[in-house]
Amino acid sequence: MGRLIVIEGLDGAGKRTLARGITAELTARGCSVASAAFPRYTEDVHAELVAEALRGEHGDLGSSVHGMAVLYALDRRGAADALRADLDAHDVVLLDRYVASNAAYAAARLHQHADGEVVSWIRDLEITRFGLPEPDLQILLRVPAEVATGRAEHRERTESDRRRDRFESDTPLQQRCAEVYAELADADWWTPWVVVDGATEVDFSVLVDKHVLA
Numbered sequence: 001m002g003r004l005i006v007i008e009g010l011d012g013a014g015k016r017t018l019a020r021g022i023t024a025e026l027t028a029r030g031c032s033v034a035s036a037a038f039p040r041y042t043e044d045v046h047a048e049l050v051a052e053a054l055r056g057e058h059g060d061l062g063s064s065v066h067g068m069a070v071l072y073a074l075d076r077r078g079a080a081d082a083l084r085a086d087l088d089a090h091d092v093v094l095l096d097r098y099v100a101s102n103a104a105y106a107a108a109r110l111h112q113h114a115d116g117e118v119v120s121w122i123r124d125l126e127i128t129r130f131g132l133p134e135p136d137l138q139i140l141l142r143v144p145a146e147v148a149t150g151r152a153e154h155r156e157r158t159e160s161d162r163r164r165d166r167f168e169s170d171t172p173l174q175q176r177c178a179e180v181y182a183e184l185a186d187a188d189w190w191t192p193w194v195v196v197d198g199a200t201e202v203d204f205s206v207l208v209d210k211h212v213l214a
């Protein structure tokens with residue numbers, strides 16, 4: 001049975017870049033790695049609807065925190081069997097965003113905290129009701145909201161297909177989200193967390209030894 005490792009953090013924090021570094025380190029050690037990123041925009045109709053709503057389509061759908069959270073959750077529910085199969089076949093399954101993204105963003109949008117109503121509701125929906133596979137480790141890639149926003153802006157300027165969506169352009173939302181993420185990590189919400197400082201260079205060898213394969 002492989003280890004399920006999740007990377008969490010703000011938009012533009014550098015999660016995709018961290019995932020690449022961890023994968024390279026694991027592969028160099030002979031480990032087999034499967035990876036996925038949520039939302040699965042090109043694979044799942046719920047994720048497609050998420051992308052459209054984040055661009056302002058589908059009327060007031062994007063304004064509904066619970067409506068959007070259900071779409072994100074259904075995307076993951078549709079991936080659960082494939083995740084279990086990947087865990088049977090690989091040493092590590094590495095996810096860029098998972099259930100805690102829903103918790104952090106929904107709470108931030110509603111000006112709640114990690115101990116608030118919406119985080120409990122997401123736990124009931126995705127963990128208790130949908131029974132999604134449990135991560136062995138959740139990595140919070142922590143960067144100040146201004147740094148993440150700067151990186152997302154840079155990417156928007158340099159990658160033609162990467163315009164920022166309505167969450168990514170909302171700096172106060174990102175700041176509240178950073179707070180909720182810190183609270184989730186502090187509480188080891190659902191399963192254990194480790195916080196990685198994304199503002200300094202990450203030592204992949206140490207991260208893999210001490211946390212990913214520990």
Ligand SMILES: Nc1ncnc2c1ncn2[C@@H]1O[C@H](COP(=O)(O)OP(=O)(O)OP(=O)(O)O)[C@@H](O)[C@H]1O
Pocket residue numbers: 009010011012013014015016017018151152154155198200
């Ligand atoms: N440690 C770093 N220092 C400077 N720039 C970085 C660093 N990590 C990533 N970047 C740059 O920041 C931008 C965002 O990185 P990346 O796509 O990895 O973020 P992300 O967290 O996956 O974003 P999103 O959640 O919005 O998809 C990219 O242009 C990337 O090259």
Ligand SMILES: Cc1cn([C@H]2C[C@H](O)[C@@H](COP(=O)(O)O)O2)c(=O)[nH]c1=O
Pocket residue numbers: 011038039069072073097098099101102103105106167168
């Ligand atoms: C998986 C997931 C994501 N979100 C939020 C986080 C981002 O602002 C957007 C899109 O994610 P991406 O990494 O920029 O593609 O959606 C969320 O609120 N709930 C979730 O479950």
